[in-house]
Amino acid sequence: MAVFTPVTLDDVNQWITQFPLGKPTALKGIASGIENSNFFLDTEQGEYVLTIFENLSFEQLPFYLQLMRHLADRQVLVPAPIPNHRGELIVALHGKPAAIVTKLEGSSQMAPQPVHCAEVGAMLARMHLAGRDYPLQQPNLRGLDWWNDTTPKVLPHLSDSNAHLLRAEMHFQEAFAGCDTYKQLQTGPVHADLFRNNVMFDGERLTGFFDFYFAGCDTWLFDVAVTVNDWCIDLDTGVLDVARVRALLDAYHGVRPFTAAEQTAWQPMLRAGALRFWLSRLYDYYQPREAEMLTPHDPTHFERILRERIATLAPKLF
Numbered sequence: 001m002a003v004f005t006p007v008t009l010d011d012v013n014q015w016i017t018q019f020p021l022g023k024p025t026a027l028k029g030i031a032s033g034i035e036n037s038n039f040f041l042d043t044e045q046g047e048y049v050l051t052i053f054e055n056l057s058f059e060q061l062p063f064y065l066q067l068m069r070h071l072a073d074r075q076v077l078v079p080a081p082i083p084n085h086r087g088e089l090i091v092a093l094h095g096k097p098a099a100i101v102t103k104l105e106g107s108s109q110m111a112p113q114p115v116h117c118a119e120v121g122a123m124l125a126r127m128h129l130a131g132r133d134y135p136l137q138q139p140n141l142r143g144l145d146w147w148n149d150t151t152p153k154v155l156p157h158l159s160d161s162n163a164h165l166l167r168a169e170m171h172f173q174e175a176f177a178g179c180d181t182y183k184q185l186q187t188g189p190v191h192a193d194l195f196r197n198n199v200m201f202d203g204e205r206l207t208g209f210f211d212f213y214f215a216g217c218d219t220w221l222f223d224v225a226v227t228v229n230d231w232c233i234d235l236d237t238g239v240l241d242v243a244r245v246r247a248l249l250d251a252y253h254g255v256r257p258f259t260a261a262e263q264t265a266w267q268p269m270l271r272a273g274a275l276r277f278w279l280s281r282l283y284d285y286y287q288p289r290e291a292e293m294l295t296p297h298d299p300t301h302f303e304r305i306l307r308e309r310i311a312t313l314a315p316k317l318f
């Protein structure tokens with residue numbers, strides 16, 4: 001992530017005494033990401049990641065941190081949040097909420113093969129099942145309501161052709177969200193941003209999902225669509241790569257079988273997944289925020305994917 005809130009080792013020296021982690025030995029800002037301020041934090045006890053939350057509040061954060069704890073306790077591979085001596089997972093740093101989580105091994109696989117997609121599909125299904133008894137509720141804050149709020153903010157910046165596409169897709173998605181098939185879809189906690197840069201691999205071994213700060217309760221199928229739209233495409237054209245799609249979907253289906261309603265909803269949901277990130281990238285592009293190190297993501301990538309999902313029939317879900 002970009003560093004919006006600078007922090008030094010001196011700042012952390014005193015603050016960290018409330019955690020059972022020993023003395024800090026190194027602190028390094030992380031440049032990738034666009035929502036929070038992240039740092040690799042080494043201490044006498046091991047390697048961690050310190051996150052300062054720039055947009056989420058103390059009231060909203062328990063949903064995310066406790067979800068990670070809940071999933072980690074059920075053998076889903078995610079960073080485990082570290083409680084302080086009072087059992088708190090979220091503690092103020094420079095007046096903002098902050099948390100420390102375990103560091104995952106490995107690195108992101110940005111050129112995935114079917115074998116990586118299968119690992120992601122199986123772990124995603126395990127995550128959805130493990131979330132069924134998660135007691136906290138929070139809607140997906142980047143869901144339909146947010147799309148409705150954001151559309152008028154970006155429309156004035158768009159070409160006629162893109163403004164038409166956005167209006168038409170919003171109408172389509174409003175109708176989809178109100179239809180009987182949609183109401184039959186299974187719901188629960190979803191990651192909602194499971195892009196290649198939010199998963200770690202050590203070779204072909206998946207070591208964890210991270211960056212849960214867009215998670216919320218939504219349809220499981222939306223999570224699958226967001227994931228496929230990033231992991232299983234030709235990056236230049238947005239066209240789905242059938243071998244990777246099949247690997248991811250078949251591995252998911254092997255752990256948590258898809259339903260008939262999900263099969264029917266698959267193509268509209270792929271469009272929903274594309275629209276969500278086209279909108280957020282447009283919003284970030286036209287309403288940039290302050291940051292020390294920030295590279296905005298390209299909105300045209302998801303415009304292309306959305307047009308492609310409207311034009312071309314996707315492989316079946318199962």
Ligand SMILES: Nc1ncnc2c1ncn2[C@@H]1O[C@H](COP(=O)(O)OP(=O)(O)O)[C@@H](O)[C@H]1O
Pocket residue numbers: 001002030032033034035036037038049079101102103104105197198210211212213
């Ligand atoms: N638990 C973790 N283990 C290892 N690396 C992590 C962890 N959390 C974050 N990172 C690193 O920090 C980078 C930015 O984190 P991310 O959560 O994507 O930021 P943002 O929320 O701002 O988008 C990641 O690309 C990854 O390299």
Ligand SMILES: N[C@@H](CCOP(=O)(O)O)C(=O)O
Pocket residue numbers: 032033034035193195197198211277280281297
């Ligand atoms: N995945 C989103 C943006 C969110 O950034 P992240 O670094 O938190 O994953 C996109 O690609 O638009």
